Amino acid sequence: MIEQLDLAALEAELKTVADVRKPDATDSDSWSVGGITPSLVCTPGDSESLGEALAICDRAGAAVVPWGGGTQQGLGSPLERADVALVTTQLDRLIEHEPGDMTVTAQAGMTLSALQATLGEHGQWLPLDPPLLPGATLGGALATDVSGPRRLKEGGLRDLVIGTRAANVDGRISRAGGKVVKNVTGYDINKLHVGALGTLGVLVEVSFKVAPLPPSDRTWYCTFDDPRNAGLALSKLLWLPVSFAALDLVNASAAEGLGLSLEGASWALLARATGFGPAVERQLSEFRDATRGRQGSHTTAVNEQQAKETWTSYLEESAKRRWSPGRLTCRFALPSAELGPVAAAIAEVGGAAGKPRIWGHGTGALFWSAEVPSEGRSQIVDRLRGAAHGSGGRLVVENRGGDRGELDVWGPGEPSYRYMRAIKRQYDPRGTLNPGRFVDGI
Amino acid sequence: MKPSRFVQELIEIVGERNVLWDDYDLRLYEYDGSVDRALPQAVVLPETAEQVAEIVRLCARASVPYTARGGGTGLSGGSIPVAGGVLITLVKMNRVLEVDLDSLRAVVEPGLVNLQLSEAVSGHGLYYVPDPSSQKACTIGGNVGENSGGPHTLLYGVTTNHVLGVEAVMPDGELVEFGAKALDLPGYDLTGAFVGSEGTLGIATKVTVRLVPLPEDIRTLLAVFDSVEDASATVSEVIGKGIIPAAIEMMDQLALQAVEASVHAGYPEDAAAVLLIEVDGLSDGLDEQAEAIREIADAHHARSVRIAQDAKERELLWSGRKGAFGAIGRISPEYYVVDGVVPRTKLPEVLKAIAAVGRQYDLPIANVFHAGDGNLHPLVLFDAAIPGELERTKVAGAEIMRICIRAGGVLSGEHGIGVEKRELMGELFTDYDMEVMLRLKAALDPEGLANPGKIFPTPGRCVEVPRKPLAGIGW
Numbered sequence: 001m002i003e004q005l006d007l008a009a010l011e012a013e014l015k016t017v018a019d020v021r022k023p024d025a026t027d028s029d030s031w032s033v034g035g036i037t038p039s040l041v042c043t044p045g046d047s048e049s050l051g052e053a054l055a056i057c058d059r060a061g062a063a064v065v066p067w068g069g070g071t072q073q074g075l076g077s078p079l080e081r082a083d084v085a086l087v088t089t090q091l092d093r094l095i096e097h098e099p100g101d102m103t104v105t106a107q108a109g110m111t112l113s114a115l116q117a118t119l120g121e122h123g124q125w126l127p128l129d130p131p132l133l134p135g136a137t138l139g140g141a142l143a144t145d146v147s148g149p150r151r152l153k154e155g156g157l158r159d160l161v162i163g164t165r166a167a168n169v170d171g172r173i174s175r176a177g178g179k180v181v182k183n184v185t186g187y188d189i190n191k192l193h194v195g196a197l198g199t200l201g202v203l204v205e206v207s208f209k210v211a212p213l214p215p216s217d218r219t220w221y222c223t224f225d226d227p228r229n230a231g232l233a234l235s236k237l238l239w240l241p242v243s244f245a246a247l248d249l250v251n252a253s254a255a256e257g258l259g260l261s262l263e264g265a266s267w268a269l270l271a272r273a274t275g276f277g278p279a280v281e282r283q284l285s286e287f288r289d290a291t292r293g294r295q296g297s298h299t300t301a302v303n304e305q306q307a308k309e310t311w312t313s314y315l316e317e318s319a320k321r322r323w324s325p326g327r328l329t330c331r332f333a334l335p336s337a338e339l340g341p342v343a344a345a346i347a348e349v350g351g352a353a354g355k356p357r358i359w360g361h362g363t364g365a366l367f368w369s370a371e372v373p374s375e376g377r378s379q380i381v382d383r384l385r386g387a388a389h390g391s392g393g394r395l396v397v398e399n400r401g402g403d404r405g406e407l408d409v410w411g412p413g414e415p416s417y418r419y420m421r422a423i424k425r426q427y428d429p430r431g432t433l434n435p436g437r438f439v440d441g442i
Numbered sequence: 443m444k445p446s447r448f449v450q451e452l453i454e455i456v457g458e459r460n461v462l463w464d465d466y467d468l469r470l471y472e473y474d475g476s477v478d479r480a481l482p483q484a485v486v487l488p489e490t491a492e493q494v495a496e497i498v499r500l501c502a503r504a505s506v507p508y509t510a511r512g513g514g515t516g517l518s519g520g521s522i523p524v525a526g527g528v529l530i531t532l533v534k535m536n537r538v539l540e541v542d543l544d545s546l547r548a549v550v551e552p553g554l555v556n557l558q559l560s561e562a563v564s565g566h567g568l569y570y571v572p573d574p575s576s577q578k579a580c581t582i583g584g585n586v587g588e589n590s591g592g593p594h595t596l597l598y599g600v601t602t603n604h605v606l607g608v609e610a611v612m613p614d615g616e617l618v619e620f621g622a623k624a625l626d627l628p629g630y631d632l633t634g635a636f637v638g639s640e641g642t643l644g645i646a647t648k649v650t651v652r653l654v655p656l657p658e659d660i661r662t663l664l665a666v667f668d669s670v671e672d673a674s675a676t677v678s679e680v681i682g683k684g685i686i687p688a689a690i691e692m693m694d695q696l697a698l699q700a701v702e703a704s705v706h707a708g709y710p711e712d713a714a715a716v717l718l719i720e721v722d723g724l725s726d727g728l729d730e731q732a733e734a735i736r737e738i739a740d741a742h743h744a745r746s747v748r749i750a751q752d753a754k755e756r757e758l759l760w761s762g763r764k765g766a767f768g769a770i771g772r773i774s775p776e777y778y779v780v781d782g783v784v785p786r787t788k789l790p791e792v793l794k795a796i797a798a799v800g801r802q803y804d805l806p807i808a809n810v811f812h813a814g815d816g817n818l819h820p821l822v823l824f825d826a827a828i829p830g831e832l833e834r835t836k837v838a839g840a841e842i843m844r845i846c847i848r849a850g851g852v853l854s855g856e857h858g859i860g861v862e863k864r865e866l867m868g869e870l871f872t873d874y875d876m877e878v879m880l881r882l883k884a885a886l887d888p889e890g891l892a893n894p895g896k897i898f899p900t901p902g903r904c905v906e907v908p909r910k911p912l913a914g915i916g917w
């Protein structure tokens with residue numbers, strides 16, 4: 001039996017360290033996590049009080065939902081309990097940016113867009129272009145391991161993060177990694193937090209490697225009738241000593257709204273090249289050759305202004321599709337050579353009515369998103385997951401579209417999960433942080 | 443002498459030819475590339491992952507510690523069995539199991555020598571990026587253990603960026619896979635946590651790595667400077683201009699003199715420092731990049747900038763760098779390789795402070811290092827035959843580490859903490875930081891038998907991990 005939580009006492013105690021309130025009628029929807037709304041919203045003013053608030057909740061047996069911008073709270077299995085949303089948005093300071101070191105340290109509640117604006121003033125950026133809604137924070141980005149098309153060349157968050165400070169359930173703040181780009185000093189606890197959905201601790205500070213903004217940036221796309229051919233062209237391009245910034249496969253529905261005309265074709269391969277001018281030009285000719293040799297019909301160069309808009313709306317659209325209510329959105333993790341075949345296999349899943357949007361990155365991340373009635377969802381997820389597993393990949397349901405728990409978000413168990421449970425028991429023995437949300441009931 | 447019962451059980455698992463247990467044989471496994479040493483009580487050379495699992499289960503039943511060892515080239519004592527027990531040497535598990543040309547992945551056994559992986563795939567126009575200078579002798583398993591780097595990791599990343607999956611025998615004796623060819627599987631990134639854990643969380647039996655297309659073309663420059671400051675400023679400005687070379691290596695005067703005495707790479711012996719800079723990629727625009735670097739070096743008073751004209755000249759320039767440690771070995775009876783990292787912009791002041799340490803302890807210090815990442819390798823020259831000199835060297839090394847910490851850096855960029863620096867961890871991290879790291883250890887190796895005595899300070903300074911009395915475990 002779990003003891004009944006004394007909310008009034010909890011609220012009073014939390015008030016000694018942070019701003020606390022109850023979600024009210026006007027905004028309770030925006031605090032909903034897959035249909036459950038935390039009873040309290042706690043917004044500490046600094047890292048130390050955030051740690052204290054976390055410890056108070058842990059002692060009281062209250063379930064905590066770490067909360068950045070709240071833009072991706074749909075991820076994961078339905079929570080078992082949600083008592084307190086622990087909000088990081090007051091921790092929004094830039095701590096250190098030394099352009100010459102190409103590293104940056106900021107508090108975890110700083111928004112990604114604010115960080116990019118600051119870095120941009122120095123001709124740099126955090127090389128990450130995830131499909132995130134405005135307001136998304138650095139801590140949230142890290143906890144959800146989001147990435148976008150440009151991960152292909154720049155690496156993902158696991159590659160970019162060099163240091164973290166996290167509040168643990170005992171209320172204390174621990175540090176791992178550092179502020180330098182190369183480091184083997186103790187366990188790489190940073191990596192444990194990447195993609196952990198805040199189930200091990202609450203990030204309060206993060207350090208990243210940053211990159212120079214490239215001098216030139218060009219985009220082309222080629223249309224295909226069969227995504228398998230596009231996939232072959234993609235594999236060929238990855239094998240050449242041509243490091244594309246992005247190579248993305250999109251179907252016609254996904255291309256809609258990007259301002260790209262596919263002229264009746266059902267798929268397109270988008271290529272983006274960044275770097276120094278001459279190399280970028282050369283990439284275009286490689287792209288032409290590789291697509292032409294794989295039955296690509298038509299290569300179009302997108303002018304620079306439009307390219308900017310295309311990629312921006314691509315990410316915005318993806319972000320919306322990921323989260324719009326009533327939609328089912330799944331993410332495949334695939335070996336890159338399986339992008340084309342899997343895209344072909346899932347193009348018709350869900351029936352014509354759903355018109356799935358399918359988009360994928362050269363890194364092997366592939367997304368399927370459609371509006372489907374709730375009855376059919378489980379079968380659809382099963383079929384999609386079958387395709388993923390058949391190709392040496394995995395599938396995660398990102399947007400359950402309002403489903404309350406019938407869908408298998410993470411998929412079947414894996415032998416490695418017992419070690420993950422052991423880790424969870426060490427870091428959060430009482431299951432305070434996002435209980436039930438992660439793989440294997442963690 | 444007859445093998446003990448425990449050794450007989452090891453023999454049952456791997457066969458007689460794969461177990462070493464007499465004193466003479468064990469002596470060969472007493473040390474790695476570092477200055478520490480300790481004797482194992484048995485050495486086993488398993489040939490399969492199942493055998494590794496059986497060995498670990500046997501050790502677990504008997505509460506005997508075990509230590510994984512690859513090529514034994516580690517520089518922080520990672521594979522030194524400080525608590526005794528079984529040394530599990532993986533060199534016989536050295537096959538390339540799979541090369542996936544479509545998804546650019548290879549699956550290899552841990553005992554595979556680093557360079558052999560690149561050689562195995564070069565015919566397909568591919569290579570494995572992390573290239574420790576020891577790449578002819580070190581293994582992929584050891585690279586995973588230490589999260590190794592190398593000269594060419596500035597642009598392309600170190601081991602952790604290139605290892606996507608690991609099959610490991612965990613301390614509970616189970617064989618389990620983390621990660622895969624695909625990125626971002628559901629669950630915690632145990633692959634990421636495993637890389638760099640120095641064999642303390644389990645033993646890798648299979649490693650899935652990223653393969654990368656060989657660059658189409660390469661430009662290698664040698665820039666010669668009369669001051670270390672000018673060389674350092676050049677490093678910062680090159681990167682600040684948005685050019686990220688594949689490698690930027692620095693060598694100071696003592697290193698240059700040593701290299702010239704043995705390798706004859708054509709380095710000027712009277713210069714204060716040289717930079718070896720390499721840009722690679724598509725041939726288009728590469729000359730312009732090399733030219734841009736030359737201009738930056740010139741603007742910082744480079745005495746000369748030489749661009750290698752062909753592969754042969756490039757090899758020559760690199761031979762000096764790659765052979766630098768060996769060359770130092772020829773001018774000094776022994777040398778101690780220190781590994782530290784500082785923010786790149788701090789290089790000039792840190793190098794000055796290191797030179798002062800050399801003067802204070804009366805020990806010559808040469809610098810050969812990965813300047814682009816701020817990853818220092820001061821080589822402290824000493825002679826262990828002179829009483830007290832090894833001790834003095836270690837103290838100087840610790841002093842250098844403190845300089846790195848004060849400059850906002852860390853204790854290791856690529857060689858790990860091992861035994862060498864475990865007592866310094868407390869100067870960088872709080873006890874609580876380390877306690878939180880050790881929760882990971884407690885989760886995966888609650889009995890603490892996997893490579894004990896590494897990374898973290900031993901309770902009570904300078905107390906060795908107690909070695910089990912031999913009789914108790916039936917040796």
Ligand SMILES: Cc1cc2nc3c(=O)[nH]c(=O)nc-3n(C[C@H](O)[C@H](O)[C@H](O)COP(=O)(O)OP(=O)(O)OC[C@H]3O[C@@H](n4cnc5c(N)ncnc54)[C@H](O)[C@@H]3O)c2cc1C
Nearest residue numbers: 512513514515516520575581583584587590591641646856
């Ligand atoms: C001349 C010289 C130059 C060097 N240059 C570089 C350099 O440029 N960059 C660099 O990073 N390093 C360098 N090193 C250091 C060293 O070569 C690396 O640390 C290397 O990765 C060690 O590999 P190894 O196979 O020799 O491992 P070992 O020394 O045998 O072991 C290293 C660690 O890994 C663990 N380990 C080994 N196998 C496994 C396994 N299968 N599973 C889990 N853990 C395992 C061991 O327990 C130990 O903790 C150099 C060393 C020398 C001697």
